[in-house]
Amino acid sequence: MEPSQTVEDESQPSIATVTRRIQRLSLHLIPLPPLQCSPHLDMLTCAKANKQEVDVASLSSYMRGKHREIQERIFDFFNSRPDLQTPTEISMKEHRELCLRQLLGLVREGKIKPFRYVVEDPAKYFAISEAVGSIDISLGIKFGVQYSLWGGSVLNLGTKKHRDKYFDGIDNLDYLGCFAMTELHHGSNVQGLQTVATFDPITDEFIIDTPNDGAIKWWIGNAAVHGKFATVFARLVLPTHDSKGVSDMGVHAFIVPIRDLKTHQPLPGIEINDCGHKIGLNGVDNGALRFRSVRIPRDNLLNRFGDVTRDGKYTSSLPTINKRFAATLGELVGGRVGLAHSSVGILKIAVTIAVRYSLLRQQFGPPKQPEVSILDYQSQQHKLMPMLASTYAFHFATQYLVEKYSEMKKTHDEQLVGDVHALSAGLKSYVTSFTAKSLSTCREACGGHGYAAVNRFGTLRNDHDIFQTFEGDNTVLLQQV
Numbered sequence: 001m002e003p004s005q006t007v008e009d010e011s012q013p014s015i016a017t018v019t020r021r022i023q024r025l026s027l028h029l030i031p032l033p034p035l036q037c038s039p040h041l042d043m044l045t046c047a048k049a050n051k052q053e054v055d056v057a058s059l060s061s062y063m064r065g066k067h068r069e070i071q072e073r074i075f076d077f078f079n080s081r082p083d084l085q086t087p088t089e090i091s092m093k094e095h096r097e098l099c100l101r102q103l104l105g106l107v108r109e110g111k112i113k114p115f116r117y118v119v120e121d122p123a124k125y126f127a128i129s130e131a132v133g134s135i136d137i138s139l140g141i142k143f144g145v146q147y148s149l150w151g152g153s154v155l156n157l158g159t160k161k162h163r164d165k166y167f168d169g170i171d172n173l174d175y176l177g178c179f180a181m182t183e184l185h186h187g188s189n190v191q192g193l194q195t196v197a198t199f200d201p202i203t204d205e206f207i208i209d210t211p212n213d214g215a216i217k218w219w220i221g222n223a224a225v226h227g228k229f230a231t232v233f234a235r236l237v238l239p240t241h242d243s244k245g246v247s248d249m250g251v252h253a254f255i256v257p258i259r260d261l262k263t264h265q266p267l268p269g270i271e272i273n274d275c276g277h278k279i280g281l282n283g284v285d286n287g288a289l290r291f292r293s294v295r296i297p298r299d300n301l302l303n304r305f306g307d308v309t310r311d312g313k314y315t316s317s318l319p320t321i322n323k324r325f326a327a328t329l330g331e332l333v334g335g336r337v338g339l340a341h342s343s344v345g346i347l348k349i350a351v352t353i354a355v356r357y358s359l360l361r362q363q364f365g366p367p368k369q370p371e372v373s374i375l376d377y378q379s380q381q382h383k384l385m386p387m388l389a390s391t392y393a394f395h396f397a398t399q400y401l402v403e404k405y406s407e408m409k410k411t412h413d414e415q416l417v418g419d420v421h422a423l424s425a426g427l428k429s430y431v432t433s434f435t436a437k438s439l440s441t442c443r444e445a446c447g448g449h450g451y452a453a454v455n456r457f458g459t460l461r462n463d464h465d466i467f468q469t470f471e472g473d474n475t476v477l478l479q480q481v
């Protein structure tokens with residue numbers, strides 16, 4: 001090698017690379033011609049802008065429509081009852097009792113009776129649920145377990161005899177109840193449930209059994225402390241097989257009393273345990289249920305999609321286990337619609353806190369001049385403004401979903417059932433994932449003060465997190481979409 005020759009050091013960038021980088025950087029330094037935009041589009045800084053006049057009443061009426069009034073009644077009720085407000089520090093036991101008192105207060109003293117709207121006017125039901133959840137998300141979930149899950153399963157999977165017998169007790173909260181679907185070993189895979197309901201033609205009863213530890217009903221809201229009844233999902237087994245040799249007719253729903261109405265003690269054969277302290281939602285008493293040969297009358301089968309005759313024959317208008325299973329789960333889609341709706345409600349709270357605070361909070365500024373509102377920083381706008389726009393978009397999207405759902409409940413149109421299933425699964429997963437991420441962004445956007453428990457981001461974030469999992473895990477729901 002000639003001494004004049006140089007060897008390229010591969011660890012160093014080449015001249016060409018360096019030149020290209022400098023050229024790129026220099027582009028940032030060359031002043032661009034001023035933007036030609038209409039004076040109306042000039043950005044006003046928040047600190048200097050005159051206060052914008054917004055007709056709050058009209059905007060609120062436009063957004064909340066005819067359900068504004070009932071939401072205001074709920075807020076007024078809780079504002080008038082400081083004893084029913086959730087403090088920042090509270091033990092799990094106290095929180096559960098407070099949550100029950102909040103629910104009883106709302107229904108019995110506030111005279112808000114939401115149960116009939118579950119079927120008659122779902123938009124009104126979801127508006128009530130959003131307002132209730134904004135008081136305390138635990139209360140919103142306990143409310144949903146009672147009316148949408150336990151109550152909704154009786155109305156949607158049962159028939160007239162069930163409505164006649166249970167409606168008033170569910171409505172006035174004498175019959176607090178649970179929705180017992182998930183088992184220790186099966187959550188998303190509902191068809192894998194193992195709890196068994198065997199028909200006994202001699203006594204005209206079903207015998208409910210937990211065949212192994214994996215089949216213990218787990219995470220059941222209202223079960224650990226307050227519930228008197230549960231809608232239990234179990235495989236319906238006939239003592240004799242049908243003409244095709246089948247005795248397992250698939251997963252069905254049964255009303256099972258779990259505690260004595262007077263003494264509140266667990267009934268014979270029912271073992272109840274507590275799922276304990278959770279990351280959030282500690283106002284809800286989630287529990288575990290095990291059944292040891294628990295006998296219930298044949299009438300307790302929620303028999304809208306399948307029934308058993310007195311002599312033990314299975315009847316259904318739907319020909320296959322898969323069709324019956326789809327019809328059963330299809331009726332439960334309301335819980336998912338409600339969850340998407342409530343998630344937007346929580347997003348509204350978080351965005352409102354973060355945007356208001358960002359307008360008022362000032363940091364840095366030109367020398368000898370007032371400091372600048374942090375909402376004037378582009379980075380803060382990038383965090384919050386698309387989120388604010390998305391909140392409005394999700395508000396209207398979930399309103400549309402509720403409209404379609406209400407129409408579906410009236411018409412039972414098959415095409416609409418399919419649309420609502422896909423739309424609710426997609427929106428529930430998209431909105432709840434968005435809200436979960438946004439809650440952290442909002443906390444950050446409020447700096448250290450966002451971390452004070454009193455400013456709510458901690459409870460909002462912890463209570464909302466599980467919205468991504470229950471009523472259908474988001475990943476699994478997106479696969480269904």
Ligand SMILES: Cc1cc2nc3c(=O)[nH]c(=O)nc-3n(C[C@H](O)[C@H](O)[C@H](O)COP(=O)(O)OP(=O)(O)OC[C@H]3O[C@@H](n4cnc5c(N)ncnc54)[C@H](O)[C@@H]3O)c2cc1C
Binds near residue numbers: 179185
């Ligand atoms: C606070 C709380 C309250 C609840 N309340 C009730 C209640 O009142 N009644 C009730 O019946 N249940 C209730 N649940 C249970 C809840 O519905 C289940 O947790 C939920 O359905 C998910 O089931 P899993 O926990 O078994 O998760 P799994 O199904 O085990 O999922 C675990 C992970 O595996 C992934 N996964 C699963 N299947 C697939 C797949 N096919 N492809 C790719 N990934 C997959 C999921 O995305 C997830 O990340 C509650 C749960 C909690 C935590």
